[in-house]
Amino acid sequence: MYGSTNLSEEDARRMNTTVEDPEKLEAFEARIARGEKIEPQDWMPVEYRKQLIRMIEQHAHSEIVGALPEGTWITRAPNFRRKLALIAKVQDEVGHGQLLYSAAETLGKTREEMMNDLLSGKSKYSNVFNYPANTWADIAVIGFLVDGAAIVNQTINSKGSYGPYCRALERICYEESFHLKQGHDNVVYLATGTKHQRAILQDAINRWYRPLLHFFGPPDVQSAHSEKLMKWKVKLASNDDMRNQFLDMYVPKILELDITFPDPNLKKNEDGIWEFSDPDWDEFKRVINGDGPCNAERIAVRKFAEEAGRWVRQALMNPSEKYQVPLA
């Protein structure tokens, strides 16, 4: 549901100082410039591998943690059709997590190592999933707008240079188009329903507005840049460009339902760029660093699942089998 290409300042510094074999680097960069994909067995710069692992892993964590706020409402879906759709969507998200863990595994980090880094807090997941789904309308808004934002991000990333990640993203985008459509359907039903249904939808939009602006990461002027990540087609569009594309596609689809956004400054200027009030980037940093409304619960649930399921995994283990990095 999400892939972060934001570099820490330390990473950005290292990106520009690591020295690689110039001949191999040239061949690698020439391959990417020709539009060809990099496959797991190919030579690749240390930092390319590292940044891809970080990014794909975070994306994978986001998928499985993202299933938690939505799963909250499976038991209380308003009817059978909505319940079926929500179960299918949550199952898809967990499946997407598996696909992405597999893609990251081809780069040499095992799924178990990634899981441990999630549980210890070393590895992050998308900030939006640290917010609660208070009402059924949150499920509608997540399905439509959080998935919409994710599709903008993922469609762009699927044009990247690493073959296994691109293949996973293509499958994911295909499946998420269903998430988006059922989310839109759900939003439209609430918006065209009773006064109360409209009120809970408006309330959900009000609460999700800022996390959605946070979704694409800090403004370009604040985020650490790496020309190399662009050159290597690990990052394909800037945070601001993706955010703008998202607002352009989805703001009109909410406004046409006579639902508003809680920001008097949200408007498109003459250059086609969306302007909005400062969505409180300090809050974004606070929540990423653990101080969000649901961070503790999300990790506690994952830890419980790991520990409660351990005896099953141990019973299934065949110690004579040796793990090997998957092929693609």
Add this chain to the structure above:
Amino acid sequence: MSSLDPRVNRLDFKKATDGEVHTNSHLITWEVFHQDKRGKQAVHVGIVHASTPEMALILAKEQYARRGKTTNLWVAKTSDVYTFSTHDEDIFETTPEKTFRDPAFYKVRDRIEKFQNRNKVTI
């Protein structure tokens, strides 16, 4: 912990204090091949982690056959699949040049027409 999720509220978190995946819990991976229609080829779609082929098939069904048409799935242990090294990609480089293997390489109409004109052949 008080959660909005009734399922979370039913968990006994006191029982789970050691939330670490033990590193000996790697299950091996299986390469999955998907056949959408009877008569079509099975195509590689990705991997699953499993301890037995039966478990690999069940997980492959959940992962790669959730929508659309499926006739069958195949799984093979990753360690049983052999490939060329990507460094050997150049061994296939000259294949597209072998136009003599291509039916479109064989064009005789011009020659037939010249022959017919030269020899006044009519049918």
